[in-house]
């Protein structure tokens with residue numbers, strides 16, 4: 235039989251623990267929320283596993299129980315969920331850092347002020363135990379297996395795993411509280427924390443014989459009975475967030491495909507929003523049984539900023555996570571939810587444009603990916619897109635732009651580049667400004683890509699002003715006309731010839747232009763050629 239083994243934390247995990255244990259003193263009661271949420275996840279996982287493996291069907295109903303030893307100053311959190319075996323312990327508690335750990339460590343070093351917020355977003359999860367504990371013991375037994383294990387650590391570089399005894403499946407996490415964290419061995423304090431953070435965990439959380447929480451699935455209750463505070467608490471619990479949601483979308487669809495969704499738009503941008511491996515954060519339930527929170531088949535990638543849950547009775551409970559991909563019912567739910575979210579965004583954009591501008595600043599670049607990804611909903615997405623413009627304070631929609639177009643103006647003009655401030659000062663804009671013609675200033679990476687798909691709006695073509703034929707001759711202003719009449723064009727031919735000789739092969743052509751008023755020259759692409767900025771982008775990506 236096995237003896238006690240000692241392992242080192244992976245470097246990143248070690249660094250993470252140092253940050254967690256050393257520098258955080260405000261708000262540290264959230265460790266309890268994290269451990270309760272792991273216990274709840276473990277029950278969800280076993281309930282799901284039992285769907286396909288009858289031998290795993292639990293003997294008692296799921297619950298989470300807390301135990302306080304006020305003499306020994308310990309607090310423990312037990313569940314009768316899935317449990318962990320030796321391999322699980324090694325993989326999840328210490329030797330393999332979660333993806334994004336290094337990015338998180340960088341972020342937290344850069345922003346000392348908002349460490350707790352960052353920790354929430356990243357989900358240090360289990361490791362938050364070390365905020366309050368000098369030593370953590372994890373006694374666990376995996377459902378369907380007979381061996382139990384004891385994982386122990388003081389969070390300082392190493393942990394041990396040893397064979398142990400446990401009567402039933404599940405996990406008990408015992409915290410040996412630090413000297414300055416004895417308050418967490420106080421019943422009243424613990425009750426209060428559970429009420430604050432874990433009221434809507436859907437399994438009972440017990441202290442002795444008392445159940446401390448409502449233990450119901452909040453989303454199943456009618457929206458009009460739920461208070462704003464309850465929504466916020468649920469959001470924080472379900473998504474490990476610290477902010478208040480920017481918007482809540484709670485929607486019940488009845489009919490051919492019943493489903494309920496309770497979705498939250500965060501008010502701050504998660505630091506990993508643009509990490510390639512960032513997954514969906516919306517949890518899928520079938521008739522209150524948790525199925526998964528990693529499927530890409532429930533929420534489109536361009537709505538990946540959403541948090542919350544989707545629950546449907548009309549999906550098969552026996553559906554495996556792998557089969558979700560080909561489930562036509564799920565595809566329908568996905569479309570229905572996407573439409574609902576877009577229509578809610580549209581309402582916000584119309585009724586509260588200032589609030590919408592905040593949302594747009596956080597998630598606009600993500601939403602615009604939908605213009606490329608989701609051809610079926612492209613028009614609806616475009617409808618809620620907002621853009622900076624040379625002619626308007628704040629943001630504008632394409633339709634608003636069109637309504638302000640000058641007589642004789644035939645195209646929606648835009649300039650795309652990396653830096654919004656630079657774009658606003660671009661010499662390309664001068665002629666347009668002089669004529670009072672608005673130009674959209676597009677500075678997100680994704681802009682170049684949707685512009686390949688959307689070439690017109692409301693019958694008006696979208697035109698880059700860094701291309702040859704962005705022609706302003708049709709647009710009349712009186713002042714401009716006078717100036718033009720006086721311009722001495724004959725003198726330019728000698729100058730142009732001289733410039734051509736000087737630049738040779740570097741340029742395709744040199745032309746006089748009316749688009750400039752203050753700057754002497756600018757670079758443009760020919761109509762059939764690639765836009766200057768797109769060319770630069772593709773070069774950077776090695777193409």
Ligand code: ADP
Pocket residue numbers: 268272273275276313315316317318326327357358359360361404405
């Ligand atoms: P997350 O919950 O976001 O996955 P955590 O750091 O909270 O991250 O937990 C890491 C992993 O440890 C979990 O994904 C799970 O596999 C395992 N784990 C933690 N607590 C428990 C528990 N009570 N029962 C079973 N597994 C657990």
Ligand code: MG
Pocket residue numbers: 268271272359360
């Ligand atoms: Mg967790």
